[in-house]
Amino acid sequence: MNKTLPACATLDALPNELLIQIASHFDRQPPSILKFTHEPSAQLTCSEERSLKSLSGVSWRWRKIVLPVLFRYSRISLDKTPQWVPIDARLVENMQGQLTKLSNHELQIYQKMRSKFKSSSMWAFDESFDDLLINLCRIREGDDFLRSVPNILWLPHLPKTFTDFGRFVAHYNMKHYIKSLVVFTDKEYELRHVSTADAPLSRAVSEIWSQIFFRLEPFRVVVAAPPTTLAGLLDTQMLSSDAWAFDMKMHYIELLQPEPSRINHPRESTCRPWDSALVHRKPWTHLGYNEGSSITAYSTYEYHLKQSPKMLYLIILRLAKEVQDCCNIVSFSFHGVFPFSTNITTIIRALHKVKTLRKVHFQLAPGNENSLLNTPKRMGRAQPHDLWMEWNESYKVIASFLGVYGFADGAEFVSSDCDVAGLAGEVDDYMDMRFKRGSGWRKTEIGKWIKDESLGKDGAPTEAGPSAEAPA
Structure with a gap:
């Protein structure tokens, strides 16, 4: 026999404060933190953990609850589309044959570059002059001619x-x-x-x-x-x-x-x-x-x-x-x-x-x-x-x-290599060399040292306070 739960027994009856507390249990450290110390790859922000995303799809109320946490760690992928054209004398000459088809932006480029090349006459067509005479122009909406150029280049830019x-x-x-x-x-x-x-x-x-x-x-x-x-x-x-x-x-x-x-x-x-x-x-x-x-x-x-x-x-x-x-x-x-x-x-x-x-x-x-x-x-x-x-x-x-x-007293040195089997002892040896020279570093745990000015040259704490034999 099926029984319908009363409204007070559903999650929807809970106040937002409790729902936020529930959602917080699905919050995990993002891959960009967990993987930052790993060998760099295109997978830095990739994760199979999708609990929060799934929770945000349950209902509009849950979506509103989860939204601030869902985008706490965001990513922007730069656009891969090439958008820049190298304008040289040869390209300007090709543009001359299609003046009636050029956009206003392309026509401005043509006129500007043509006047630039006039002073160099035939030398503008010499490839050895390209680095001096070439201009990079960004393609705009309606620039059909520039978009058809085979050699379009890429500079970093935000996606649309x-x-x-x-x-x-x-x-x-x-x-x-x-x-x-x-x-x-x-x-x-x-x-x-x-x-x-x-x-x-x-x-x-x-x-x-x-x-x-x-x-x-x-x-x-x-x-x-x-x-x-x-x-x-x-x-x-x-x-x-x-x-x-x-x-x-x-x-x-x-x-x-x-x-x-x-x-x-x-x-x-x-x-x-x-x-x-x-x-x-x-x-x-x-x-x-x-x-x-x-x-x-x-x-x-x-x-x-x-x-x-x-x-x-x-x-x-x-x-x-x-x-x-x-x-x-x-x-x-x-x-x-x-x-x-x-x-x-x-x-x-x-x-x-x-x-x-x-x-x-x-x-x-x-x-x-x-x-x-x-x-x-x-x-x-x-x-x-x-x-x-x-x-x-x-x-x-x-x-x-x-x-x-x-380093000031309390400064930290951390070596993640100590987490690798067999390397902690090697790092310890180098730090022990510092102890013997009186540099004042005290080991607090595996792979972590704290600057401690109270340490003497032998690595032992120095005695504080007046000497016992000093006059009162």
């Missing part, structure tokens, strides 16, 4: 759906609920050697960050992109001609600021430039970086002479030079898989110029989730001895840094 997302956020008043944002693309920027592309790239990147921070207020921003693209999105250079040897498909950078309600640096403050670059958009207090695996480079001839991309080094230097101590980073983390010791030395050299660090975190070996060392195809011709030699040399550099940098 971002405007709709912005309206959605404004409509449901969710601007302050979105705490974290991942900006993602797996598209590689290929115009870094074309000098005339610098200005369009700078404008395109500035527009991305302006639009994002106009509509959203995340306290955490992660950018996941191939090194060439990441350099453009960070308004910096790669400072390396050996990127091919490392074959790094993607890097991650993570920037954190205090909760918006705790930010006490006004926009008009002079503690940083507050320019269009991402590193100066907000008063970031944490900088995290994951450059992935350097394993491919170990298979190259004279691998130790190769230079990995140096965006992190340049970003740290920029912060050190352009940001006042009151608004600089206090926390830093680096994750990589067998980076060269020369790379770690370069990063440490930059960190020495940042005077505000309170916490540093390193991971230089594959995590427990990474089977790289047991994958012959990925190891290639790399020799395990070389990998661990660079790892050891890197920790010598880190240990030296911990001994000479002016």
